[in-house]
Structure formats: C-alpha cells, structure tokens
Amino acid sequence: MKKQDLTRALWLRLGAAAGGTALVLAASAPAGADPANNTSAKLRKAVTTAGVMEHLENLQGIADAHDGTRASGTPGYAASRDYVVDRLEAAGYSPTVQAFEFPFYRELSEATMAQVSPTAKTYANGTEFASMTYSGSGQVTAAVTNVSLTIPQTNPAGATVSGCSAAEFAGFPAGNIALIQRGTCTFGEKAVNAQAAGASAVVIMNEGQPGRTDVIAGTLGAPDVTIPVLGTSYEVGAEIASTPGIVLRIGTETESAIRTTWNVFAETAKGNPDNVVMAGAHLDSVVEGPGINDNGSGSAAILEVAEQFAKVAPKNKVRFAWWGAEELGLLGSEHYVADLVANDPEGLADIGLYLNFDMVGSPNYVRFVYDGDNSRFPVGPSAAEGPAGSGAIEDLFHDYFASANLTSEETPFSGRSDYGPFIEQGIPAGGLFTGAEGVKTAQQAAVFGGQAGVAYDVCYHQACDTLANVNESAIDENSDAIAHAVVTYAMSTADVNGGKGRPASPPGQHVDGTPVGAGTEGGGGLHDHDHGHGDLS
Known part of the structure; x- marks a missing residue:
C-alpha cells in the first residue's frame, strides 16, 4: 500500500493562512523531545500536566483576543490553528493543514416574534x-x-x-x-x-x-x-x-454563509506507513464560548504528547489530527475520511486504528472509556457497533487505569464525536471522555469523587467553558493514559489488528473497568448530528 497522500492538503504557516490572525503568545518553546521516550513509562514522565495547561492557557488567550470564541469560521479558530502549527514546527514536525468549506452559522442577537394585530x-x-x-x-x-x-x-x-x-x-x-x-x-x-x-x-x-x-x-x-x-x-x-x-413582527440577526476552515495533521517521519496509528481531537469551540474543556483539553493533551513524541522512532507511523468544525457535525473528520474514500482508498486502508480525545478535563469528571466491544452498551439507536479490534483498545485503557489504581467507566459510541466517520469505515477506534452535560450519579460520585446530581461539565457549550472550568487532576490522569496508548500502539498494534512490532511496556492483567450507575449517554462535544439534513418526518 502507498503512503497516505497528504499533498492535497494546503500547507500553511503561522499567520499566513487566509483569514488567519497571527497572535504573539507568552509561551515557551516546547521541551526538547527525548528520543528515548519510547516506552510508556518514559513518555508519561515527559508528558506533564504543566505542559498541557500551558497550551490551554494559550488557547484561552486566543479566545480572549477574538471575541471569546475559537469556533470554526471565526478568527479565533484560525489563530488556534496557527498556534498548533507553530508548536508542531517548533517540535520538529512538518505539519499539514487541510482546508475545506462548511456552512457557518451564528446568531448575533436573540430572535423575536410578536403579534401586531388584531x-x-x-x-x-x-x-x-x-x-x-x-x-x-x-x-x-x-x-x-x-x-x-x-x-x-x-x-x-x-x-x-x-x-x-x-x-x-x-x-x-x-x-x-x-x-x-x-x-x-x-x-x-x-x-x-x-x-x-x-x-x-x-x-x-x-x-x-x-x-x-x-x-x-x-x-x-x-x-x-x-x-x-x-x-x-x-x-x-x-x-x-x-x-x-393576523400580522406578525419577526426579527433575526444572523451570520449564515459558506466559510473555510481547516484540519491540522502532524505525523512521524518513521514507522510503518501501512499501519498508521491516528490520535485526534477537535480543535474548534462552539460560537458561544472559548471551549477550553470542549475541546481545548483534548487538543492540548495530544499536542503535548506529540511534542514529547517528536523524536521517538516508532515501529508504526503515528499521525496526530486536530479537527475543524466538529461542533457543526463532525465536519472536519467527515471531510478527511470522505476524501480518503473518494481519492485514496489505499491510504484509508493504511489506518490501523483511531484514538479520539474529546473533553478530558471536565470539572466534575469520570474516567470514561469508549465501549469498543459493546459489552456495556449493546448496538442500538444510542450506541454504534465498535469495529473488530475496538474492544482491545477499550481493554488497554481500562488496564492502564487499573495499573495506576484508578477506576474507569464506559461510554458508548453514540455518534457524538470524531470517531464516527472512522468506525463507519470499519476502522478500530477507542478513546477517553470525561463527561459533558450528563449528570453524575450518586454511585459515580462515590467511586470517582465530585458532586452527585451535578453535570460532569456545568459549562458545557457555554461562555464559562474557560480555563477555570478545567480539572487539572483529570488532565493529569488522562494525558498519561493518552501517552500510554499512543506509544503502545506506535510500537505494536498486534492486539488490535494483528500488526507486528514489539510491545512498549509489559502487558498488564485485563480488567473490564468499573461499571457505575447508569453511565452516560454522552460521548463528546456534539449534540445533534443533523447538520446536512434538516428534518425528515
């Protein structure tokens, strides 16, 4: 199989993209990645909470400088893209940026409707x-x-x-x-x-x-x-x-237009190009707020992992992805996968697995792992089937948390985040999630701490999703789990798809997580996946 063709993507540098706004940030250069960060223990030591929080502070600064939002189609998203590209280049990657058009919408003021007469x-x-x-x-x-x-x-x-x-x-x-x-x-x-x-x-x-x-x-x-x-x-x-x-008075003030937004990619120079390990997170916020938990947290975590992984020589090629326009309906990941289906089916077949990280710093968090084998959430209207190999990814995360004396719970493939287009193509997938608008049960509070009867993220899709909305303990625990998964699969995907390679760390004893209460109906930052269809009765 040929290496996935990314030459169709548009190459962009800091401040050079159409609509981009260069923003000078008070950020230090990334710590030099150690080529010896090739085991789980070493990479987890290199990946720090402080490193992730630095990225979140800078994303907050971007939002503050751009009307409080980092939504796709706004200058705040263009500046977020530039920040990720800049950090990746500083770490030694040659990032690519893939442009695509999407339908942008926001209300500038609240709509009104009144009866004038009779x-x-x-x-x-x-x-x-x-x-x-x-x-x-x-x-x-x-x-x-x-x-x-x-x-x-x-x-x-x-x-x-x-x-x-x-x-x-x-x-x-x-x-x-x-x-x-x-x-x-x-x-x-x-x-x-x-x-x-x-x-x-x-x-x-x-x-x-x-x-x-x-x-x-x-x-x-x-x-x-x-x-x-x-x-x-x-x-x-x-x-x-x-x-x-009857006479009505109706008033609306909106922005509704086709705009351009971007996905960002960075991949390792080394590793088997026929067995690509992907790790992704959506970079955009909703229009209403800065999106520091949703999904600055996932974006910052994989950026910190990518920086510390830059000089590692993996057995399998690793590709990091930051998706645009997820909040409008998984549009960035859908565009990427649809482009591969239409133009590079061999490149699609080269993707060995996909890891998704959408909200990993929720203030009232639970350590949710996607239910890849549907043992907790059977296939139905609220749970898609995990492709073969997804159960092994689920096991890896549960086993990692157990090895750190941390409990974990399960969440369904509900179609609400960027794993969706990948599992539709039969690509094994998994990942982490700390909760959105769902309410924590008393049993979950007893096991994971936090407040029962309160949403996992009380600022979900709101202006208050700021840096103050992020739980650093959740960031610490989940960024280590992300590092563990990335380096493990970079060295061997044998448990997932039979790929060859050597294990990055000794296998632990398998556990099935800790089912607590009713679980969650969530699965990421997206609500209604009907962006292109309207209503059909």
Whole structure:
C-alpha cells in the first residue's frame, strides 16, 4: 500500500493562512523531545500536566483576543490553528493543514416574534418559538399566509406535505409571512420554496401528532435562504393559523454563509506507513464560548504528547489530527475520511486504528472509556457497533487505569464525536471522555469523587467553558493514559489488528473497568448530528 497522500492538503504557516490572525503568545518553546521516550513509562514522565495547561492557557488567550470564541469560521479558530502549527514546527514536525468549506452559522442577537394585530402579543423565545439554524436575517412586519396546513392533525400515521412543492405557493402574496407545517420534506426545502414564492419570512409549526407538538428548534441544513425562518410549537402555530387578519413582527440577526476552515495533521517521519496509528481531537469551540474543556483539553493533551513524541522512532507511523468544525457535525473528520474514500482508498486502508480525545478535563469528571466491544452498551439507536479490534483498545485503557489504581467507566459510541466517520469505515477506534452535560450519579460520585446530581461539565457549550472550568487532576490522569496508548500502539498494534512490532511496556492483567450507575449517554462535544439534513418526518 502507498503512503497516505497528504499533498492535497494546503500547507500553511503561522499567520499566513487566509483569514488567519497571527497572535504573539507568552509561551515557551516546547521541551526538547527525548528520543528515548519510547516506552510508556518514559513518555508519561515527559508528558506533564504543566505542559498541557500551558497550551490551554494559550488557547484561552486566543479566545480572549477574538471575541471569546475559537469556533470554526471565526478568527479565533484560525489563530488556534496557527498556534498548533507553530508548536508542531517548533517540535520538529512538518505539519499539514487541510482546508475545506462548511456552512457557518451564528446568531448575533436573540430572535423575536410578536403579534401586531388584531391583538398585541409577544411570543417567548425558547418556549413558544425558536430560530432555525441557517436562518437569514431581517426585520419583518407582515400579514401571514397559511400554506397547506392540517389543523387539527388527527392522523398519527400521516405527515403533512405543507410547503414541499412550488405548486402549494401558487398565488402566494409576495411580502407575506409563510406559515408552514412540519412534515414529509426538510425544513430547508420548505424555506427555499417559500423564499422563491416571495415570502418575507417563514414560520414552521410542529405537526400536532403525539411527540410532535413542542417548539421546533431545527436546522435548514445549509445557508440557502436569506429571510428569517423560525420554528414554533403546534399550539402557537395553530393560534396564528386561526387568527383572521393576523400580522406578525419577526426579527433575526444572523451570520449564515459558506466559510473555510481547516484540519491540522502532524505525523512521524518513521514507522510503518501501512499501519498508521491516528490520535485526534477537535480543535474548534462552539460560537458561544472559548471551549477550553470542549475541546481545548483534548487538543492540548495530544499536542503535548506529540511534542514529547517528536523524536521517538516508532515501529508504526503515528499521525496526530486536530479537527475543524466538529461542533457543526463532525465536519472536519467527515471531510478527511470522505476524501480518503473518494481519492485514496489505499491510504484509508493504511489506518490501523483511531484514538479520539474529546473533553478530558471536565470539572466534575469520570474516567470514561469508549465501549469498543459493546459489552456495556449493546448496538442500538444510542450506541454504534465498535469495529473488530475496538474492544482491545477499550481493554488497554481500562488496564492502564487499573495499573495506576484508578477506576474507569464506559461510554458508548453514540455518534457524538470524531470517531464516527472512522468506525463507519470499519476502522478500530477507542478513546477517553470525561463527561459533558450528563449528570453524575450518586454511585459515580462515590467511586470517582465530585458532586452527585451535578453535570460532569456545568459549562458545557457555554461562555464559562474557560480555563477555570478545567480539572487539572483529570488532565493529569488522562494525558498519561493518552501517552500510554499512543506509544503502545506506535510500537505494536498486534492486539488490535494483528500488526507486528514489539510491545512498549509489559502487558498488564485485563480488567473490564468499573461499571457505575447508569453511565452516560454522552460521548463528546456534539449534540445533534443533523447538520446536512434538516428534518425528515
């Protein structure tokens, strides 16, 4: 097999990328990697909590200098990319940067909706309506025109076709607000049809069937419209539809456009190119905050490991990856894997395994290990099947924690982080996670410490996900586990895929972790994996 072709990637240096902003940081050069860091014990000694925290301090500084965010599509992400590239070059790597386009969206101010006549009434954002992701901007006061509504909706087996064809908009009064009902086609298709018919704004109400009555907080899938688009509950929609002569005032202020973002890669010069060990973490934050735990923590941890690993001569090639646009739906890792599928299937086949590190410093943490063999979370709607070899990766992490007298728990492959595209291709995967918005159980608190009844990360996807939100003990324990896994598989993947090589450290006795309470439904920084599809009823 040939070495994976990374020449398609765009080579970038600090401050040189389009949209990049060079930022001078108070950071020391990375400690020189020791070529003798070729065992677990030596690499773990070289990888320090202070080293990881230095990276997190610098990522916080980047966010502070760029409106409090490091989200893909913003200058804060470009500066984060430049920082990683700069540190990798200083450590002796020749990093590559892969550019790709993605649909960017953020609200600049809270959306509003009010009834102007026949009765003045203000609707509550979040409980009676919500803006649609990729809504356009505008301030609109106009009459409402109903489009093929079914009120009341009494057939649980049926779905409305409201707004799904241009024919439904025949005679639509240009400038009016279109009231459309959920069902059959995507929210995006409905909105595009309404805009083409001359609507000044769109309100999409829920269907009214059981389970489809609440406020719709959906996505249009892409920035294809320029007019405001809101979702409402069935109750609010039915009220608007049945009020003769109703006039609404709708206001949105958004940024919705196709933008460029980047993945960053660094790989060892030596090692078997036909059996690549990958370790990845998403570098972007959400728009709302700096993302120092989610996922500065994983990004900083693998950057510290990469720096200390730079001069090691591995038996298998090691490739580190920092993903862009994970928070918009795993877009960076999906782009990377899809590019390999289309253009370099041999390069895809050369990836022996993938390790994922998405949030490893949660303040109220648990040492979660991905359930690679589905022994704890059977395959189903909330748990994907771990490809063959994933169970061995799970075992390695459990065994490592046990060797350090630390308990560990399991978390499913829920599809919420960047392992997703890899396991879809049958690549063995695993990794660590310390918890997101899930709530710690009393049993977990008794075993792992922390507070029962409180989220693992109370600042998840919020502005308060700052340096103060990171638990240094979690960073210490997990960065050592990451170092152990990387150097172990750099020397031999025999337990995972039969690869040849010598072990980096003597094998420990296998343990299955410590199942505690109900576990977690989480698995990374991502919520709804529907970025490209909108809603299909």
